[in-house]
Amino acid sequence: xxxxxxxxxxxxxxxxxxxxxxxxxxxxxxxxxxxxxxxxxxxxxxxxxxxxxxxxxxxxxxxxxxxxxxxxxxxxxxxxxxxxxxxxxxxxxxxxxxxxxxxxxxxxxxxxxxxxxxxxxxxxxxxxxxxxxxxxxxxxxxxxxxxxxxxxxxxxxxxxxxxxxxxxxxxxxxxxxxxxxxxxxxxxxxxxxxxxxxxxxxxxxxxxxxxxxxxxxxxxxxxxxxxxxxxxxxxxxxxxxxxxxxxxxxxxxxxxxxxxxxxxxxxxxxxxxxxxxxxxxxxxxxxxxxxxxxxxxxxxxxxxxxxxxxxxxxxxxxxx
Numbered sequence: 001x002x003x004x005x006x007x008x009x010x011x012x013x014x015x016x017x018x019x020x021x022x023x024x025x026x027x028x029x030x031x032x033x034x035x036x037x038x039x040x041x042x043x044x045x046x047x048x049x050x051x052x053x054x055x056x057x058x059x060x061x062x063x064x065x066x067x068x069x070x071x072x073x074x075x076x077x078x079x080x081x082x083x084x085x086x087x088x089x090x091x092x093x094x095x096x097x098x099x100x101x102x103x104x105x106x107x108x109x110x111x112x113x114x115x116x117x118x119x120x121x122x123x124x125x126x127x128x129x130x131x132x133x134x135x136x137x138x139x140x141x142x143x144x145x146x147x148x149x150x151x152x153x154x155x156x157x158x159x160x161x162x163x164x165x166x167x168x169x170x171x172x173x174x175x176x177x178x179x180x181x182x183x184x185x186x187x188x189x190x191x192x193x194x195x196x197x198x199x200x201x202x203x204x205x206x207x208x209x210x211x212x213x214x215x216x217x218x219x220x221x222x223x224x225x226x227x228x229x230x231x232x233x234x235x236x237x238x239x240x241x242x243x244x245x246x247x248x249x250x251x252x253x254x255x256x257x258x259x260x261x262x263x264x265x266x267x268x269x270x271x272x273x274x275x276x277x278x279x280x281x282x283x284x285x286x287x288x289x290x291x292x293x294x295x296x297x298x299x300x301x302x303x304x305x306x307x308x309x310x311x312x313x314x315x316x317x318x319x320x
Contacts, residue, residue: 007229009227011245012261013192014192015176015189015235016192019237019240020188021103021104021237022237022241023179026050027097027105028278028300028304029093031047036308045164046164046185046186049161049168050193051157051190051286052159053161053186053188055130055156055286055289056161059071061195070198071286072141072179072280073139073269074141075137075139075292076292081296082296082299084269084270084271084272085274085303086299086300086303087266087270088267088270088277089303089307090136090307093311094115094262094266095116095118095260095262096190098135098304099278100279103237106234107234107241108250109241109247109248113260115260116261118264119260119261119266120267123270124271141289151291168182168186172302193283200229204280207230208230268276278297278300
């Protein structure tokens with residue numbers, strides 16, 4: 001009964017999560033393209049708001065409810081962690097969208113991104129059987145209980161949220177009909193994401209795919225309701241696009257479908273080594289102030305623009 005009540009409470013949260021992803025156009029690849037091609041960091045500043053909002057929830061929630069909520073574990077900085085984060089970024093560029101961005105692009109009618117879960121399934125199914133491809137050992141988060149370091153981390157997230165909120169207010173892009181201001185979309189994304197990952201770990205669509213093809217994987221396991229929450233999040237994103245009038249069916253091409261399958265397989269290899277995707281990093285591992293989460297997110301965020309720059313140099317040099 002308690003599980004059913006929790007599921008019912010989290011369903012509106014999942015809907016708002018998906019709605020916010022679509023409203024904000026949330027995507028690590030899009031953020032990197034803004035930096036590389038447009039010379040601004042609007043979406044990256046939005047990510048800071050999401051992290052700040054999530055960080056104000058994750059640790060206090062653990063202090064209040066203890067072991068009944070999930071707080072991301074920490075791990076040693078290892079070659080496996082670095083490689084996994086880099087592979088996550090490379091796979092996102094191949095796919096032309098990260099896990100967030102895939103959800104956003106599906107909601108816009110770009111159905112070729114429905115092939116990404118196929119790539120994820122292939123990657124998880126193959127890599128879970130390779131004993132050499134395992135994440136490093138993780139240990140309980142040292143900030144699980146109130147401490148000076150924990151309070152300092154929460155104050156840091158509050159400062160991050162405040163600074164990013166002010167900065168984004170000065171560079172707010174022109175809004176179309178039915179669109180929320182980016183900073184409101186990001187603060188709701190951060191808050192709802194924190195509640196979901198803390199209450200129902202393993203709820204995202206990437207986790208659902210992994211659980212389906214690699215049931216023995218070392219990951220937080222939850223009941224079948226997690227798949228329902230992932231579906232509700234997709235529904236929220238689609239409703240957002242329809243309301244904003246931005247839903248346009250886009251016929252997939254074989255080349256685009258192949259990109260999503262290959263990109264999904266590469267992202268799965270990265271998520272196996274971290275473990276977790278960029279959604280978990282942004283809204284669970286970093287807000288829990290884990291060194292491994294911050295490192296992995298930084299490596300992934302660095303890898304994406306580097307690969308984009310390399311692509312541009314390649315095309316300018318060899319494809320003229």
